Amino acid sequence: MAGPAPISPLAPKSYPDMPAIEGVRFATGAAGIRYKDRTDVLLVLMSEGTQAAGVFTKSKCPSAPVDWCRAKLKKGRARALVVNSGNANAFTGKRGVESVRFAAKLAAQATGARENEVFLASTGVIGEPLDASKFDGVLEKLVAGAAPERWLDAARAIMTTDTFPKVATAKAEIGGVEVTIGGIAKGAGMIAPDMATMLSFVFTDAAIDAPILQKLLSKSVEGSFNAITIDSDTSTSDTLMLFATGASAQRGAPRISSKGHHQLADFKRALDSVLLDLAQQVVRDGEGARKFVEVRVEGAASDKAAKRIALSIANSPLVKTAIAGEDANWGRIVMAVGKAGEKAKRDRLSIYFGDVRVAHKGLRDPDYDEAKTSEVMKRDKIDIRVDLKIGKGRATVWTCDLTKEYVAINGDYRS
Amino acid sequence: MAGPAPISPLAPKSYPDMPAIEGVRFATGAAGIRYKDRTDVLLVLMSEGTQAAGVFTKSKCPSAPVDWCRAKLKKGRARALVVNSGNANAFTGKRGVESVRFAAKLAAQATGARENEVFLASTGVIGEPLDASKFDGVLEKLVAGAAPERWLDAARAIMTTDTFPKVATAKAEIGGVEVTIGGIAKGAGMIAPDMATMLSFVFTDAAIDAPILQKLLSKSVEGSFNAITIDSDTSTSDTLMLFATGASAQRGAPRISSKGHHQLADFKRALDSVLLDLAQQVVRDGEGARKFVEVRVEGAASDKAAKRIALSIANSPLVKTAIAGEDANWGRIVMAVGKAGEKAKRDRLSIYFGDVRVAHKGLRDPDYDEAKTSEVMKRDKIDIRVDLKIGKGRATVWTCDLTKEYVAINGDYRS
Numbered sequence: 001m002a003g004p005a006p007i008s009p010l011a012p013k014s015y016p017d018m019p020a021i022e023g024v025r026f027a028t029g030a031a032g033i034r035y036k037d038r039t040d041v042l043l044v045l046m047s048e049g050t051q052a053a054g055v056f057t058k059s060k061c062p063s064a065p066v067d068w069c070r071a072k073l074k075k076g077r078a079r080a081l082v083v084n085s086g087n088a089n090a091f092t093g094k095r096g097v098e099s100v101r102f103a104a105k106l107a108a109q110a111t112g113a114r115e116n117e118v119f120l121a122s123t124g125v126i127g128e129p130l131d132a133s134k135f136d137g138v139l140e141k142l143v144a145g146a147a148p149e150r151w152l153d154a155a156r157a158i159m160t161t162d163t164f165p166k167v168a169t170a171k172a173e174i175g176g177v178e179v180t181i182g183g184i185a186k187g188a189g190m191i192a193p194d195m196a197t198m199l200s201f202v203f204t205d206a207a208i209d210a211p212i213l214q215k216l217l218s219k220s221v222e223g224s225f226n227a228i229t230i231d232s233d234t235s236t237s238d239t240l241m242l243f244a245t246g247a248s249a250q251r252g253a254p255r256i257s258s259k260g261h262h263q264l265a266d267f268k269r270a271l272d273s274v275l276l277d278l279a280q281q282v283v284r285d286g287e288g289a290r291k292f293v294e295v296r297v298e299g300a301a302s303d304k305a306a307k308r309i310a311l312s313i314a315n316s317p318l319v320k321t322a323i324a325g326e327d328a329n330w331g332r333i334v335m336a337v338g339k340a341g342e343k344a345k346r347d348r349l350s351i352y353f354g355d356v357r358v359a360h361k362g363l364r365d366p367d368y369d370e371a372k373t374s375e376v377m378k379r380d381k382i383d384i385r386v387d388l389k390i391g392k393g394r395a396t397v398w399t400c401d402l403t404k405e406y407v408a409i410n411g412d413y414r415s
Numbered sequence: 416m417a418g419p420a421p422i423s424p425l426a427p428k429s430y431p432d433m434p435a436i437e438g439v440r441f442a443t444g445a446a447g448i449r450y451k452d453r454t455d456v457l458l459v460l461m462s463e464g465t466q467a468a469g470v471f472t473k474s475k476c477p478s479a480p481v482d483w484c485r486a487k488l489k490k491g492r493a494r495a496l497v498v499n500s501g502n503a504n505a506f507t508g509k510r511g512v513e514s515v516r517f518a519a520k521l522a523a524q525a526t527g528a529r530e531n532e533v534f535l536a537s538t539g540v541i542g543e544p545l546d547a548s549k550f551d552g553v554l555e556k557l558v559a560g561a562a563p564e565r566w567l568d569a570a571r572a573i574m575t576t577d578t579f580p581k582v583a584t585a586k587a588e589i590g591g592v593e594v595t596i597g598g599i600a601k602g603a604g605m606i607a608p609d610m611a612t613m614l615s616f617v618f619t620d621a622a623i624d625a626p627i628l629q630k631l632l633s634k635s636v637e638g639s640f641n642a643i644t645i646d647s648d649t650s651t652s653d654t655l656m657l658f659a660t661g662a663s664a665q666r667g668a669p670r671i672s673s674k675g676h677h678q679l680a681d682f683k684r685a686l687d688s689v690l691l692d693l694a695q696q697v698v699r700d701g702e703g704a705r706k707f708v709e710v711r712v713e714g715a716a717s718d719k720a721a722k723r724i725a726l727s728i729a730n731s732p733l734v735k736t737a738i739a740g741e742d743a744n745w746g747r748i749v750m751a752v753g754k755a756g757e758k759a760k761r762d763r764l765s766i767y768f769g770d771v772r773v774a775h776k777g778l779r780d781p782d783y784d785e786a787k788t789s790e791v792m793k794r795d796k797i798d799i800r801v802d803l804k805i806g807k808g809r810a811t812v813w814t815c816d817l818t819k820e821y822v823a824i825n826g827d828y829r830s
Contacts (some may be wrong), residue, residue, distance in 0.1 A: 038588075059753030061761040091749050093762050095775040128745040129778045231732040232647075234754035315648040317732070317817075318825055325826035331541040332648075334506050338474030339649035346476040347508050362508040364542045402732075402826070404819040408735055411740035411817070 005409075010284035010292050010380060010400070011164045018169050019180050020148035022205040023047035023245030027150070028157035029141035031134045034086030034124060037322045041135065041158040043142040044081040044201065045111060052078035052119065053214035055221050057238035063090035065120040072116055072164065074211025078243050079113030081122050081201060082135070083158050088197060089122040089130040090236045096129065103132040110139035121239045123160055123186065123197040155184040158199055161409075162187050162285050168277035172206070172270035175263050176252035179206040181274045183361075187282035197237040200225065200278050206267060207246035207255040216264065216271060217242045225277035227307070227397040230286040231406070232315040240386045242271075285399045288405030291323050293398065296385045300393035306343040307395035312340035320402035326377040332356045337386060344388055353377065354386040354414060420824075425699035425795060425815070426579045433584050434595050437620040438462035438660030442565070443572035444556035446549045449539060456550065456585030457572040458557040459496040459616065460526060464662045467493035467534065468629035470636050472653035477504035479515045480535040487531055491625025493658050494528030496616060497535050497550070498573050503612060504537040504545040505651045508573035510786060511544065512552040518547040524748075529813030532664065534774035536654045538575055538601065538612040570599040575603050577700050583692035587621075587685035588680050592668035594621040596689045602645075602697035612652040615640065615693055621682060622661035631686060632657045640691035642812040644721070645701040646821070647730040656753055657686075698813045706738050711800045715808035720757040722810035726797065727755035735817035741792040745773045752801060759803055766825050767800040768792065788796065 024044045033040045050068050056066050082103060089096050104118045109327055112117075122130060153166035169182040183202030208216070217240070225240055234372070249255055256264060295314045300306035312337040315320055323328035330351045337344050347362030354376035357365045382401075440460045448455045469488050471481050497518060504511050519533045524534075537545060569579035581600040586593055598617030623631070632655070640655055663671055670681060699707055710729045715721035728734055728751040737744035745766045752759050760778035769791035772780045791797070797816075 042692050057753075059750070060759045061753030062602075062754065089759065091777060091779075126749070127774070144438050147662070156829060231748060233731050233733045236750055237754050317821075318648045321826035323826075324822065327826070331506065334476050334541070335474070335648060335651055338472075338476030338651050341473070341475065344421065344475045346506065349476070349506075354730070359506070359542070362506060363510075364506075379582050391691070404822045404826075406732075407736050407739065407817060407819045407822055411736035411738075411742070 001295040004270055005163050006165045008019065008289060010289055011285055012106055012281065015152065015167060016169055018149070018151035018167050018182055021182050021203045021245065022178055022247030023050065024203045025146035025148050027146040029138050029154045031138045033084050033130070035135055037061055039139060039157050040086045041142065041153050042083055043139060043146065044154070044281045045143065045146050046078050046080065046243055047245050047247060048079065050078045050243050051208060051210040051213050051242050052076055052241060053210060053247040053403050054239065054241040055217055055219040056387040057235060059234055059236045060235050063088055063097035063122065065089055065122045066239060068100045068104065069119050069121070069239065069241070072119065075116055077117050078119055078399040079117040080107050080111045080119070081241070082107045082118065082139070083199065084122050085158055085160055086124040086125050087122060087128055087130045088126045088237050092127065092129050099130045099132040103135055104146055106132065106135045107139055109179055110143050113238055119241060121199050121237070122249040123158065123199055123237060151182060151184065158184065158186045159203055160186065164285060166278055166281040167286070168274045168275045170270035172255065172267040172398040174206055177248055179248045179267065181270050183274050183277040185279055185282055187192065187285045193357040197235040198225065198282060200240045202242045202274060204244050206229040206244050207249040208244045209255070209257045212256055212258065212261060213242055213244050216268060220268070220271050220275050223272065227395070228279045228283050229311060229314050229397065229399050230283065233270045259392060280398055283400050284391065286400035287409045288403040289400030290403055291401040292381045293400060294381065294396060295382045295399065296383070297388070298385070298394045299388040299390060301343045301391040302393040304393070306393040307397065308342050309340040309386070310395045311384070311396040312336045314397050314399035317402055320399070323382055324401040324403045328353045328358055328373040328377050333386060341392060350387040350389065354383050374403055420576065422578045424698045425704055427696065430567065430582060431584055433566035433582050433597055434717040435454035436595055436618045437623065437662030438465065439618045440563050441562035441569040442561040443568045444553050444557050446497050446499065446553045447523065447544070448549055450536040454572050455499055455501045456553060456557065457498040457569050458554060458561065459569070460561050461493050461495065461658055462662060463494065465493045465658050466623060466625040466628050467491055467656060467658050468625060468632040469654065469656040470632055472650060474649055474651045476651050478503055478652040479507060479539065479665040480504055480528070480537045483515045483519065483652060484534050484536070484656070486653065487534060492529055492532050493534055494532040494655070495522050495526045497522045497554070499537050499616065500573055500575055501539040502537060502543055502545045503539050503541045503652050505541040507542065507544050514545045514547040519551055521547065521550045522554055525558050530800050534656060536614050536652070537682065538573065538614055538652060549640040549721055566597065566599065573599065573601045575601065576702070579700060581693055581696040581700070582688045585685035585688045587682040589621055589671065589682055590669040592663055592666055594619055594668060594682065596685050598689050598693055600688045600697055602700045605623035608818050612650040613640065613697060615655045617657045617689060619659050620662040621659050622664040622668055623659045624672045626672070627671055627673065627676060628659050630656055634752040635683070635686050635690050638768035643694045643698050644726060644729050644812065644814050645698065672793050677712060695813055698815050700750065702824045704815030705818055706816040707796045708738055708815060709796065709798045709811060710814065711798070711811045712803070713800070713809045714803040716758045716806040718810055720806070721808040723757050724752055724755040724801070724813065725810045726813040727751045727810050728801070732817055739816040739818045743768045743773055743792050748799065748801060758805060759767070760805055761786060763804040765802040765804065769798050778789060
């Protein structure tokens with residue numbers, strides 16, 4: 001790469017004030033994973049008893065760290081999280097498994113955690129063995145310097161081709177006591193021969209047992225990280241984890257096990273908002289993105305059908321290039337609805353760009369206004385709405401446009 | 416558009432000699448569907464008793480002509496085929512259905528065919544009603560001038576953004592008598608606000624009853640037109656039809672009804688070759704294509720699994736941009752294998768570019784040769800082979816690379 005890429009035009013204009021989470025401390029450092037003197041390790045320390053939940057790539061060829069996290073999550077306890085950039089430790093065979101084990105061992109020694117309570121994530125080049133001995137000595141120093149407020153440093157340490165660090169936070173009440181949620185994410189940028197990976201780590205001082213935490217996370221991810229797409233491709237390393245230290249219990253917050261589930265309404269709302277915020281930031285930093293696109297499908301046979309149709313629209317290269325060209329090409333929306341394979345009636349479809357209804361009852365809207373539509377298509381954010389008028393299913397997904405810059409970023413290595 | 420696009424660098428270097436098919440005559444003309452004095456209608460006349468088979472878009476929002484053809488195919492008889500470019504008659508509601516009926520009526524009057532024996536296909540702008548009265552008077556003239564050898568005229572008349580006409584032919588023996596197959600196709604180019612459509616029409620003088628013909632076509636399409644992809648998007652108008660005039664019976668060829676099925680081995684081979692030739696020409700004329708890509712998957716759990724994995728590779732924007740960049744990025748192949756959702760074992764995978772094995776047993780091949788691989792990636796045709804080593808399933812699909820020109824063709828309307 002010829003130096004850092006310019007910050008995405010869709011980046012948020014400011015960062016939120018990120019509050020400390022009781023029981024969580026961050027440290028970042030340079031372990032020389034791929035380049036010398038580049039920040040490439042994030043260590044997160046969590047207090048004893050921290051509960052853990054996770055959602056991972058659906059890839060049938062997951063990376064070694066993903067296999068590790070899935071296995072260790074069965075216990076649901078976390079004390080340390082180590083994330084490195086520079087090397088994804090993916091497609092590295094048995095050596096990859098060994099280096100994950102060695103990294104966990106080093107992290108346990110440095111932090112005093114049990115190996116079962118160490119979680120690992122890696123992003124960067126694939127197919128190259130990760131030399132975990134590079135963590136040796138580095139992690140001890142990080143433990144000594146860990147501090148609660150270092151959110152932006154943490155978010156920056158896990159960036160690869162992201163053009164801005166991604167953080168989000170929200171407050172919630174559980175049993176009348178305020179708890180805090182904060183999280184970081186990195187997005188789906190990739191440069192040869194690196195592979196994109198979506199990583200996100202979210203922390204709270206709420207006292208919620210691991211099985212409940214897992215349910216909350218699995219549900220919340222459907223409307224956030226599982227409702228975004230850059231280019232329909234899926235990394236072998238995608239990892240989203242949620243950690244609950246339980247420190248708010250000392251301030252009187254109830255511990256939520258299977259019984260107190262009904263007290264979680266406000267926490268759910270806050271968790272949804274943090275995950276959605278982070279997920280949308282990932283889209284806003286999509287490679288070559290110039291438009292942030294919201295696709296809303298209504299009136300489908302079911303919510304599941306609506307989501308499949310919405311993703312068919314959001315993943316269509318023809319829809320995405322049309323948006324890049326600021327062209328309200330509703331014919332391509334019809335095409336994408338049709339190819340989704342879900343029930344649709346051609347002659348009931350309505351399609352909107354922003355507030356402008358461009359197609360109605362299977363025909364171009366008689367009141368279609370070219371100038372008004374053109375205005376809508378010039379915006380940074382494009383809202384597409386499709387009403388199928390056959391049922392009550394609905395879903396919203398987010399994506400970005402497909403530009404020549406996307407092709408350049410991913411294809412211009414030899415030219 | 417600023418004039419015709421240059422011919423694809425992947426176009427065949429010459430056209431085959433296209434022989435006449437007994438019982439088939441072509442005529443082309445200008446009906447002023449969208450532009451004045453532009454050839455936009457193809458009429459094909461077929462002799463009494465011609466048997467018909469068809470395969471159509473899987474879109475849940477098919478165009479009005481597709482609905483018409485599906486309905487009329489139940490009888491399995493054809494006398495006339497009318498194809499227009501300039502207007503796809505898609506997403507045109509009840510008016511679209513009416514104009515299909517009117518066009519069929521006009522064609523029946525002009526040719527003496529029954530309306531049930533008239534087949535129709537349209538390609539071009541969508542969402543605009545097709546004024547079928549424009550066919551009035553034109554079709555009569557075409558009937559008068561129809562001739563058997565006008566293959567290239569026929570192929571040109573149905574082009575939209577294709578950069579070259581697509582024809583293919585093969586001979587076969589049935590019961591010791593030579594029969595001929597010949598076909599035309601148009602491909603998946605699209606310009607705003609036009610929509611891509613794949614149309615192909617194949618003719619033979621073989622005497623094969625419609626139900627058998629349909630079986631042959633449905634099977635042959637799996638390895639040809641259903642094994643190609645430009646950008647994963649599916650038109651609402653895709654149409655492939657096969658017509659058998661039966662004229663070879665006069666030269667002693669047997670009529671194949673349900674009984675003579677075993678005599679069709681050579682015909683099947685010839686049909687496969689014509690369909691594959693046409694399908695590959697469609698890929699070679701893919702928008703912005705500079706590389707013709709063959710993806711072969713072996714050792715999968717089943718043939719179906721192999722095809723799904725092959726299509727996942729062929730549709731991946733990251734794989735396609737890497738090929739455009741002449742980058743042997745096998746990590747993206749692993750990614751695409753993983754996201755296909757079919758059984759795969761990371762540590763058994765082998766991946767080849769051309770003759771070069773780049774990955775073996777889940778690791779970069781120890782003998783990997785950068786210079787040799789680089790040589791392979793510079794070719795016009797790129798062969799990707801993946802061996803999953805878990806079963807006997809295999810499939811081959813064809814695609815093209817994803818270039819900035821693709822984005823320009825589909826997105827540059829307003830810039």
